[in-house]
Amino acid sequence: xxxxxxxxxxxxxxxxxxxxxxxxxxxxxxxxxxxxxxxxxxxxxxxxxxxxxxxxxxxxxxxxxxxxxxxxxxxxxxxxxxxxxxxxxxxxxxxxxxxxxxxxxxxxxxxxxxxxxxxxxxxxxxxxxxxxxxxxxxxxxxxxxxxxxxxxxxxxxxxxxxxxxxxxxxxxxxxxxxxxxxxxxxxxxxxxxxxxxxxxxxxxxxxxxxxxxxxxxxxxxxxxxxxxxxxxxxxxxxxxxxxxxxxxxxxxxxxxxxxxxxxxxxxxxxxxxxxxxxxxxxxxxxxxxxxxxxxxxxxxxxxxxxxxxxxxxxxxxxxxxxxxxxxxxxxxxxx
Numbered sequence: 001x002x003x004x005x006x007x008x009x010x011x012x013x014x015x016x017x018x019x020x021x022x023x024x025x026x027x028x029x030x031x032x033x034x035x036x037x038x039x040x041x042x043x044x045x046x047x048x049x050x051x052x053x054x055x056x057x058x059x060x061x062x063x064x065x066x067x068x069x070x071x072x073x074x075x076x077x078x079x080x081x082x083x084x085x086x087x088x089x090x091x092x093x094x095x096x097x098x099x100x101x102x103x104x105x106x107x108x109x110x111x112x113x114x115x116x117x118x119x120x121x122x123x124x125x126x127x128x129x130x131x132x133x134x135x136x137x138x139x140x141x142x143x144x145x146x147x148x149x150x151x152x153x154x155x156x157x158x159x160x161x162x163x164x165x166x167x168x169x170x171x172x173x174x175x176x177x178x179x180x181x182x183x184x185x186x187x188x189x190x191x192x193x194x195x196x197x198x199x200x201x202x203x204x205x206x207x208x209x210x211x212x213x214x215x216x217x218x219x220x221x222x223x224x225x226x227x228x229x230x231x232x233x234x235x236x237x238x239x240x241x242x243x244x245x246x247x248x249x250x251x252x253x254x255x256x257x258x259x260x261x262x263x264x265x266x267x268x269x270x271x272x273x274x275x276x277x278x279x280x281x282x283x284x285x286x287x288x289x290x291x292x293x294x295x296x297x298x299x300x301x302x303x304x305x306x307x308x309x310x311x312x313x314x315x316x317x318x319x320x321x322x323x324x325x326x327x328x329x330x331x332x333x334x335x
Contacts (some may be wrong), residue, residue, distance in 0.1 A: 097166050099232055100159035102127050107237030109134045113166050116140075121147040121161035131162060157229065169227040172243030174256070177216030180243060184215065188262055189330060190284035192218045194250055194294050196319050199225040201290065203234020204320035210238035212327040218245045218253060218284075250286075254301040257284055264302045266294045267322055269315070271305025274326055279333035287323045 099108055108115050109131070118135045120128050122144050135142045147161065154163050181188040191209045196202055202225040209217050225231060226246065232239045247253045254264050262282040265271075286302060288294035299305070308317060308325050317325070 097169065097229070098153050098163055099166055099229055100154035100157040100163045101233050101236075102131065102160045102162050103237040104232045104235075104239075105162050105164045106131055106134065107240035108164055108166050109138055109140065111240030113170065113240065116165040118142045118162070118164045119150060119153065120144050121150045123147075124161035128162060154229070157233065169232075169239070169244075171227070171246045172216065174216075174218075174245055174247075174253070176243045177218075177245060178260070181215040184213075186213075186215070186334070187280075187282040188216075188260075188284070189214045189282075189334075190216050190218060190257070190262065191323060191327065192250065192253075192264075192284055192286040193220075193224065193319075193323075194286055194298050195220060195223045195289040196287065197223070197225050198290055198319070199228055199230040200234045201225070201318065201320045203231040203236075203239070205287065205323045206231070206235040206242060206244065207238040208320065208324045208327055210235075210242040212324075212331045214242065214327060216243040216245060218247060218250070220250045221246050221248055250295075251297050251301050254284075254286075254298065258303070263304070265304045265306045266299045266302040267308070267326055268294055268299065268305045269307055271307040273309055274306045274329045277304065277306055279330045283330060285323075285326050285330070287319050287326075290319050 099105060105118060106127075109118075115135070115138065118131065118140055120131070120142060132142050150159055150161060150163055153159075177190060178188055189212075191205060191214050193202065193205060196205070196219070202219070206217055219226070227239065227244060257264055260282075262284050264284045264286065265277070266286045267288060285306065286294055286298060294302075306326060308322060310316070316322075
């Protein structure tokens with residue numbers, strides 16, 4: 001068939017012209033019969049009547065490949081991560097920690113931690129523009145990548161389309177807590193956790209402590225939750241702006257605080273109702289384990305015991321809820 005004959009139908013013939021298989025494509029002529037289906041016939045739901053995809057169209061039509069090569073796997077890597085590759089929730093293959101979520105990434109960029117790189121899912125909108133602006137101001141590289149790569153970097157996390165590779169979480173020392181209190185012009189206000197093992201509780205306490213104006217959080221090294229990505233997410237970025245101190249022995253740390261003029265109170269059921277207690281001056285409160293509460297030795301080291309009255313049928317609060325009540329009791333006492 002010549003190029004002269006191979007032409008589109010006139011407008012007057014367009015409605016009756018047979019189609020040649022492709023969508024909105026016209027036949028070259030009246031005698032053209034596609035080999036994979038009859039001219040003008042509609043597809044049916046029966047798979048037995050359809051010709052194999054490998055079948056080649058008749059002369060004059062575009063032929064299909066006899067076999068389709070398998071799609072080449074995407075071997076590109078982003079700082080050690082592959083699509084579909086299962087990684088640890090918070091540590092990449094390069095040893096850098098992954099933080100996920102818009103608030104944690106924003107706080108990391110504006111905090112003291114060294115951010116190596118920020119990754120944003122293609123098509124993400126909203127507050128990502130603020131994250132990009134902060135990253136560029138800090139000289140941090142921003143990569144826009146498919147959402148699958150974000151999923152691979154933070155498996156199971158609610159990343160909101162944003163993750164960052166950062167250095168490991170740095171624990172503060174006790175001196176930084178007192179420096180923060182001095183800079184604020186207030187007496188030290190410290191929250192201590194005795195073997196709180198739930199990372200969500202730890203993150204919630206850190207978040208409330210930052211909101212209530214506490215100057216630091218102290219946690220033990222053993223038998224307790226430590227700073228992880230889960231904690232960072234629960235803290236909603238507060239982990240970047242409040243010192244978190246990890247100590248070997250909580251009882252000895254209480255002795256050190258008392259030597260520096262800090263009054264230490266334990267939260268327990270047999271203490272004085274918190275709103276009747278004197279919560280002014282340098283103060284630290286100890287929140288106990290979710291099940292057994294404050295340990296005996298730690299409680300004996302404390303100067304006083306605070307309780308929260310219970311009026312319902314349940315006789316205890318979640319550790320993070322109890323901490324929130326007492327922290328805002330202290331904040332109210334400070335005026």
